[in-house]
Amino acid sequence: MENKTRNLLAMDFGGSTGRGILGQFDGEHLQLQDIHRFSNYFVNQNGTYFWDVYRLFHEILHSVKEVGKIHGKNALSSIGIDTWGTDYGLIDKNGQLLGNVRCMRNADGKAVKEVLNTVGSSEIFKATGLQTIPGNTIFQLFERLKKEDPALLYADKMLMLPDLLGYFLTGVQKEEYTMATTSMCFNPVKKDWDYSLIEELGLPAHIFAEINYPGESKNAILPELVYETGTSKLQYINVGTHDTASAVAATPLEKNELFCSSGTWSLFGIETEEAVISEAVERENFSNEGTVDGKFRLLKNIMGMWLIQECMREWKDAGMNLSWDEVVRKAAQTAPFESFLDTELPELYNAGNMIEKIQSYCRRTGQKVPESVGEIGRCIYQSIAMRYRITKKQLSRITNKEFKALRIVGGGCQNEMLNQFAANVLNIPVYSGPVEAASIGNILIQGLAWGDLSNLADLRNVVKASFEIKSFHPQDIDIWEDAYERYCEIISKAGGKL
Numbered sequence: 001m002e003n004k005t006r007n008l009l010a011m012d013f014g015g016s017t018g019r020g021i022l023g024q025f026d027g028e029h030l031q032l033q034d035i036h037r038f039s040n041y042f043v044n045q046n047g048t049y050f051w052d053v054y055r056l057f058h059e060i061l062h063s064v065k066e067v068g069k070i071h072g073k074n075a076l077s078s079i080g081i082d083t084w085g086t087d088y089g090l091i092d093k094n095g096q097l098l099g100n101v102r103c104m105r106n107a108d109g110k111a112v113k114e115v116l117n118t119v120g121s122s123e124i125f126k127a128t129g130l131q132t133i134p135g136n137t138i139f140q141l142f143e144r145l146k147k148e149d150p151a152l153l154y155a156d157k158m159l160m161l162p163d164l165l166g167y168f169l170t171g172v173q174k175e176e177y178t179m180a181t182t183s184m185c186f187n188p189v190k191k192d193w194d195y196s197l198i199e200e201l202g203l204p205a206h207i208f209a210e211i212n213y214p215g216e217s218k219n220a221i222l223p224e225l226v227y228e229t230g231t232s233k234l235q236y237i238n239v240g241t242h243d244t245a246s247a248v249a250a251t252p253l254e255k256n257e258l259f260c261s262s263g264t265w266s267l268f269g270i271e272t273e274e275a276v277i278s279e280a281v282e283r284e285n286f287s288n289e290g291t292v293d294g295k296f297r298l299l300k301n302i303m304g305m306w307l308i309q310e311c312m313r314e315w316k317d318a319g320m321n322l323s324w325d326e327v328v329r330k331a332a333q334t335a336p337f338e339s340f341l342d343t344e345l346p347e348l349y350n351a352g353n354m355i356e357k358i359q360s361y362c363r364r365t366g367q368k369v370p371e372s373v374g375e376i377g378r379c380i381y382q383s384i385a386m387r388y389r390i391t392k393k394q395l396s397r398i399t400n401k402e403f404k405a406l407r408i409v410g411g412g413c414q415n416e417m418l419n420q421f422a423a424n425v426l427n428i429p430v431y432s433g434p435v436e437a438a439s440i441g442n443i444l445i446q447g448l449a450w451g452d453l454s455n456l457a458d459l460r461n462v463v464k465a466s467f468e469i470k471s472f473h474p475q476d477i478d479i480w481e482d483a484y485e486r487y488c489e490i491i492s493k494a495g496g497k498l
Contacts, residue, residue, distance in 0.1 A: 009023070009076055010440075012246075013083040017411075018037070019036065022067055023439070025443065036059065049106050061229055064234065074232060077234075077450065078237045083243060085242050105351050107135045111143040114142065128188070129287065131285040160241070163175050173210075177213045177294065215449035220236075246440075247261040249445060252469070256402070258395070266387075270297070271297055275288035286300050292441070307341075324414075328377065341361055381415070405428055407430075430471070433469045433470055
């Protein structure tokens with residue numbers, strides 16, 4: 001690129017917030033500009049949770065129009081979309097959305113049992129390489145099949161959420177690779193939908209769309225949207241549409257380093273050339289998810305800021321409108337190691353009554369029951385750090401490797417207390433940043449598609465040249481080692497998995 005700055009828009013949707021971030025990229029350095037931030041939430045309609053997908057689409061168009069107001073019409077070269085994994089929409093033969101997009105938080109585990117009884121847990125892992133999580137797309141689809149949901153009956157195509165939003169922009173019905181790998185309907189060895197598994201469960205095979213890869217294609221937005229947004233040259237690029245894939249792309253990883261994309265979930269793992277399908281991976285409940293360059297991330301989905309999000313929602317209903325920083329500050333002022341939580345408890349996955357769930361666990365395990373905001377926050381944060389330690393140990397067993405550092409990216413990396421906790425209990429350096437990793441990865445994959453970058457290594461060099469990375473080094477190692485042993489004892493006695 002000859003000293004020309006290209007404007008690239010990332011739409012990055014999380015479970016509680018969304019953002020439109022403009023990247024101005026000159027080929028060597030990237031500058032970010034906040035265009036639009038907004039809340040996201042699921043809606044309870046007669047006991048079923050839905051995402052307000054049309055409002056999310058409105059936020060995309062609003063962001064595009066805001067870029068035009070600030071930088072002028074046709075200043076924007078392209079747009080990419082990334083979201084969380086597993087959720088999807090169903091399209092009929094006329095191209096219309098069949099009902100709103102359901103939220104994975106509806107999952108109660110019943111479909112998991114039926115699917116595993118039908119196929120077998122080892123068989124489904126060997127076919128898909130994914131850990132079993134109640135909200136996986138395959139379980140959501142199977143539940144609707146058993147309920148004879150008419151939307152599934154009349155569906156012509158299934159599109160995962162970011163690809164659905166991309167379809168609203170372009171009219172193109174394709175599925176992006178990294179998002180497909182989160183569905184538990186994808187075979188990582190064949191690198192295609194696992195039609196044998198799909199048919200064995202009785203799911204309609206024709207709904208699974210053609211798969212393409214990040215940066216592989218550019219598509220013009222629909223003519224009616226050209227008029228509405230006032231831009232005639234805008235292209236949609238399929239980036240790493242799974243937010244973790246884009247976030248890890250923007251993580252300046254080096255050899256034998258771990259990554260953690262910290263948000264609603266903490267996605268904790270390593271990069272691998274091929275999917276790792278083994279008894280150890282299955283036993284430890286890890287997943288193989290796609291990277292933006294067609295490889296894999298061997299990772300575990302650890303319960304992350306979801307726990308705090310739910311508590312904050314309850315505190316707000318009780319009249320305490322707390323910020324994230326206030327919760328951290330109160331937690332830092334609270335005595336350490338008075339209570340621990342098994343963050344892998346199935347009941348924590350579902351929305352509602354989170355504080356009572358945490359207190360109930362502490363009560364039945366004979367610990368001090370956390371009551372205040374600080375006590376509950378401290379319990380959650382130190383328990384997340386302890387789970388990082390367990391996950392690192394599992395990865396070492398699986399790969400027969402030792403890891404020299406952890407790199408944390410995403411919104412959760414702003415929690416310096418948790419970063420320090422992680423360094424202490426892991427006894428390795430922790431590097432945090434960039435914060436907007438998913439948006440940065442999204443933007444720079446657009447740069448790859450335009451030919452402004454050659455490969456993933458180039459992309460990560462831009463990240464290192466453009467953004468601050470903070471470091472945290474282990475402290476109080478002996479104290480944390482003692483606390484970790486006590487944590488393991490509590491979890492083990494309660495029947496939890498270590």
